[in-house]
Amino acid sequence: MDLSKLEVELKKYKSAENTSMSLLVRSRLDETYASLPERPCLPKGRAPRPRLWKTASVAAAAILLGATVFASGFISPAMAKSLKQIPVVGSLFSSIEADLGLRAAGEQGLTAKVNAGISYQDVKLDVTETVYDGTRAVFLLRVTAPNLKEGMFDTGEEAVKLSNAIDSVVFKVNGQVKEGVNYASAGAANPNVLVFENVLPAVDRNATTTIPDPFHAEVLVKLAGIDHEFTLDVPFHKTTKGIVNLKPNASRSSDQGSLTVSEVNVTPVTTRLVTTIKLADQASERLSHTRVAVYDDQGRQLPALNGEGTFVENGITFDGRYATTGKTKYLIIKPFEYEDDFSEKVREDQFIEGLELKIDLPSQSEQ
Secondary structure, X not given: OOHHHHHHHHHHHHHOOOOOOOHHHHHHHHHHHHHOOOOOOOOOOXXXXXXXXXXXXXXXXXXXXXXHHHHOOOOOHHHHHHHHOOOOOOOHHHHEOOOHHHHHHHHOOOOEEEEEXXXXXXXXXXXXXXXXXOOEEEEEEEEEOOOEEOOEEEOOOOEEEHHHOEEEEEEEEOOEEOOOEEEEEXXXXXXXXXXXXXXOOOOOOOOOOOOOOOEEEEEEEEXXXXXXXXXXXXXXXXXXXXXXXXXXXEEEEEOOEEEEEEEEEEOOOEEEEEEEEEEOOOOHHHHOOEEEEEEXXXXXXXXXEXXXXXXXXXXXXXXXEEEOOOOOOEEEEEEEEOOOOOOOOOOHHHEOOOOOEEEEXXXXXXX
């Protein structure tokens, strides 16, 4: 529906003196009218930022229209139809700026609404939304407590940020602990919400069973100053939309060594690569600090998540996971020697010369 026509409709109902309209319905209409943009929205493209767990930033979600508006007998059928045509952004993930993969999951409808909560005394934890692409299992957790205000949690000894008030968190699947849980604030607009992520290994050598689809995770959370462990039952269901699986076995060699890319798995959320690097000097210490940086067709470096490495003859094979930065026609793979960890932004002098590889990707359509 044309935005100008919708504005006219809203203005008419906003100014009408209808004494039988409830205050709640009138206030919802006022909020809706105030939220309408005067000009077309700007493009959503943003410059890349550090990954979620270092500087998480989530903007406010779009205003959601209450069901009361549609159910009210005081709204004409034409008005109800107009209101239903207003686009509604229902996923908080779609506003995450620091992790383009999670944002894409929200924008493309790959997340699942969840209503899983637990209370203890006057503290309540609610899991509101999840996303799982076969590699990354992520959920949003809203905390409600009298000692929590605008993201500051009073432990009884001091007031700390909510993300610093987590004493411990354990993520279990089939009764087995899955290491590597990360968490961060959902941002200033949602100060009482945390984003939890677990990057599950492609092959878990400690697991006696494989992770099914769908699966339920048992998540144990302890908050500072509370002598209680919250147990959450978090359901996950894998999306198969837009997945690319390749076994290119592409290689490149130089006098420095060689690079082979044997597997590529790309989802809208996560990119997984299996690479083997061999160096001419065969120095194991140097090999242990050698990884690959991955770039999309716009030159953006994919934020590294985690991975496992195995030494092979004269080299190292690394199974690495990276946050997807959006749809791309190809990936550029460049070996480098890291200084801090392999998730760092790579300088030009860290690259191993002559071993860059380009991997073309097919169209990422629904499968």
